[in-house]
Amino acid sequence: MKHRILFICFFLISLFALDFLVFKKLQFWLPNESPWNTNHFFNFLYEYERIRTLPKTKKRVIIVGSSVAYYSIDAGKLKESLRNDFDLDVDVFYLAYAGNSPLYVYLLLNWLDPLEPDLVVYPVNFIDYRIHRTYVMFPExxxxxxxxxxVVKDALTFGEAPQSLWIFPWETLKEVGSSMDLETWSRYVLSSGFSFYRYKDIYLQNLQNLVQHRFGRNTSYHAYAGVLIPEGISxxxxxxxxxxxxxxEKMKNKGFWVEVTSFLLAGKPCRMEISNGKAKQEIVLNKAGWVHLYLDSEFFQEKKLITIKLERTWFANEATGAxxxxxxxxxxxxxxxxFGLEExxxxxxxxxxxxxxxxxxxxMKEEEYRKYFHYRLLExxxxxxxxxxxxxxxxxxERIREESFRPYFHFRYLKKIADHFRERxxxxxxxxxxxxxxxxxxxxDxxxxxxxxxxxxxxxxxxxYYWDIHRSLxxxxxSDFHHFTYIGMEQMNPIYAKRIGNLFPK
Incomplete structure (x- = not known):
C-alpha cells in the first residue's frame, strides 16, 4: 500500500512537472513564426511571456483589446511619434487578440501587474460589446x-470565446463559474490544472509552422509573411x-512555388515574362494548382531586382468556390x-x-465608396x-436604435476595469x-x-480617462465597420500620439 501511494505521488509530481516544463515553458522558448491573424491566442500568450521577461527600463504603454485595437494603433509608429513629437521615450506593447471583449480584458488585469504598466490604453467599438449575439439567439x-x-452562457461557448478556455480558464471559473453547467465547469477545471489540455488546440499550430517553414513548401497558410512586394501583395x-x-540563395537552390488558378488560365496558357534589366526568361503556366518554378542561373549572378509580369489577370468576384x-x-x-526570405x-x-x-x-469619392462598401461587405x-x-x-x-440603453454584462465589466485602475x-x-x-x-442619432x-x-x-473620437476618420x-486600413491607421497615429502624450507629466 505504501509503495502504491508513493508511486501515485511520483506519477502525479512527474505529470505536473512534465506538463509545466513542456507546455508552460518549452513551447514559448521556440521561435514564434505565426503572423498576427494566424494563431491569435498563441501569439497573445507568446507576446505576454516575451514582455514579462523584459527588464523595465522605460515607462510602459500597454494597448489592450480586440482586433479593433490592433488595426487602430501601430506600436512602433506610436512609439516613434511620442519620441519625436513629445520627447517621450517609452515602450509600447500590445496585449490584444481578435474577439477580445470587456469580460476577458477584465480577466487579464491581474496579468498586467508583473508588467508594471504606466498607461493602459483600451480602444473599444460596438463589436466588442457582442450585442448582436442577442438577436442571433433570439430573432425577436x-x-x-x-x-x-x-447572454453570459452564450459568451462562454467555445465557438464564441475559445480564449476563456485557452487563456483564462481559472479566472473565468472564479468570475462566472456559477453560470456554467457541469460539463462546461469540468472542462474549465481540467484546463486550469493541465497546460497540455489548456493549450492542446493552439500549440500545434506553431510547431506546424516551424516544420513547414524549414522543410515544407509553405503553400498552406492564412497570412502572407514573405518579403514586401513593391507593387503590393494581398x-x-x-x-x-x-x-x-x-x-x-534559397530561391537559387530550391526554386519557389506559386499558385495558379483556372480563372487565370481561362482555358489557355498564361505567359510569365521575367527580367532584371539584363537577363530575361519566359515561363508558360499551363496547369492550375501550386506550381514549382526555377529561375535561370543568370538571375543569381548579381543581386538585382527581378520583375515578373503576367500576360493577364483574373478577378475574384468572377470566380467560384473558395x-x-x-x-x-x-x-x-x-x-x-x-517567399523571398532565406529564413x-x-x-x-x-x-x-x-x-x-x-x-x-x-x-475613392464617398458615393463610390458607399456602393463598394455595401457590395463588398453585405451582399x-x-x-x-x-x-x-x-x-x-x-x-x-438598426434594431438597438429602437431600444433603451442598458449597462449590462460587458458594460458592467468596463466599469470594473475602470475601477481596477482607479484603485491602483x-x-x-x-x-x-x-x-x-x-x-x-x-x-x-x-x-x-x-x-x-x-x-x-x-x-x-x-x-x-475617457476619449470619444467616434467620427475622427x-x-x-x-476596411469595414470598425477596422482601419493601413492608411487609416497612419492617419490616426498622430491623433492617438497627441492624446497619449498629454497624459504623461511634462
Whole structure:
C-alpha cells in the first residue's frame, strides 16, 4: 500500500512537472513564426511571456483589446511619434487578440501587474460589446430585456470565446463559474490544472509552422509573411499582374512555388515574362494548382531586382468556390508564405504590414465608396457565409436604435476595469474608437447611442480617462465597420500620439 501511494505521488509530481516544463515553458522558448491573424491566442500568450521577461527600463504603454485595437494603433509608429513629437521615450506593447471583449480584458488585469504598466490604453467599438449575439439567439429579442444569464452562457461557448478556455480558464471559473453547467465547469477545471489540455488546440499550430517553414513548401497558410512586394501583395499572398523581388540563395537552390488558378488560365496558357534589366526568361503556366518554378542561373549572378509580369489577370468576384470574393482587385498568382526570405521571420505576432486591400479606397469619392462598401461587405450572404457576422452587426445597429440603453454584462465589466485602475492609481485611457461613418449612420442619432456615450463618460475620474473620437476618420480609412486600413491607421497615429502624450507629466 505504501509503495502504491508513493508511486501515485511520483506519477502525479512527474505529470505536473512534465506538463509545466513542456507546455508552460518549452513551447514559448521556440521561435514564434505565426503572423498576427494566424494563431491569435498563441501569439497573445507568446507576446505576454516575451514582455514579462523584459527588464523595465522605460515607462510602459500597454494597448489592450480586440482586433479593433490592433488595426487602430501601430506600436512602433506610436512609439516613434511620442519620441519625436513629445520627447517621450517609452515602450509600447500590445496585449490584444481578435474577439477580445470587456469580460476577458477584465480577466487579464491581474496579468498586467508583473508588467508594471504606466498607461493602459483600451480602444473599444460596438463589436466588442457582442450585442448582436442577442438577436442571433433570439430573432425577436431585445438587449434591454434579455436574460443576462443566457447572454453570459452564450459568451462562454467555445465557438464564441475559445480564449476563456485557452487563456483564462481559472479566472473565468472564479468570475462566472456559477453560470456554467457541469460539463462546461469540468472542462474549465481540467484546463486550469493541465497546460497540455489548456493549450492542446493552439500549440500545434506553431510547431506546424516551424516544420513547414524549414522543410515544407509553405503553400498552406492564412497570412502572407514573405518579403514586401513593391507593387503590393494581398494579405493572402496574391500578386497583381506584376511583382518584383530580389533573388536569394534559397530561391537559387530550391526554386519557389506559386499558385495558379483556372480563372487565370481561362482555358489557355498564361505567359510569365521575367527580367532584371539584363537577363530575361519566359515561363508558360499551363496547369492550375501550386506550381514549382526555377529561375535561370543568370538571375543569381548579381543581386538585382527581378520583375515578373503576367500576360493577364483574373478577378475574384468572377470566380467560384473558395476563390470567390466580392472585390475588384486584379489578381495574379499566389506566392508561398515565406517567399523571398532565406529564413522565415519570427517574433512578428504584432507586426502589421501594408497589403493591397489597404489601398483600395485611397482615392475613392464617398458615393463610390458607399456602393463598394455595401457590395463588398453585405451582399451575397448565401454564397459567402463568412460575412454573416457583418450582416448580424448591421441588423443589431438598426434594431438597438429602437431600444433603451442598458449597462449590462460587458458594460458592467468596463466599469470594473475602470475601477481596477482607479484603485491602483494607474493611468487608463478608454477610447470610444472611430467607426465607419456609414455604419454610424445606422444608429448614431438614437437615444441608445447617446445614453451609451453618457455611460462611458461616467467611467472617467481619478486616473481613468475617457476619449470619444467616434467620427475622427473618414470612411475611406476603414476596411469595414470598425477596422482601419493601413492608411487609416497612419492617419490616426498622430491623433492617438497627441492624446497619449498629454497624459504623461511634462
Amino acid at each position: 429579442g431585445r438587449n434591454d430585456s434579455v436574460d443576462e444569464s443566457v 494579405g493572402l499572398g496574391w500578386t497583381g499582374q506584376q511583382f518584383s523581388f530580389l533573388p536569394t 476563390y470567390l470574393d466580392y472585390h475588384f482587385d486584379p489578381m495574379g498568382v499566389r506566392l508561398e508564405q515565406t 522565415a521571420r519570427s517574433g512578428i505576432q504584432y507586426e502589421r504590414e501594408p497589403r493591397t486591400e489597404d489601398f483600395r479606397y485611397r482615392n 451575397g450572404l448565401e454564397k459567402r457565409p463568412g460575412i454573416g457576422y457583418l450582416v448580424a452587426l448591421k441588423l443589431a445597429k 492609481n494607474i493611468s487608463f485611457l478608454l477610447i470610444n474608437n472611430p467607426e465607419n461613418p456609414i455604419s454610424l449612420d445606422w444608429y448614431e 438614437s437615444r441608445w447611442y447617446r445614453d451609451h456615450l453618457t455611460y462611458l463618460q461616467s467611467l472617467a475620474g481619478g486616473s481613468v 473618414p470612411m475611406q480609412g476603414f
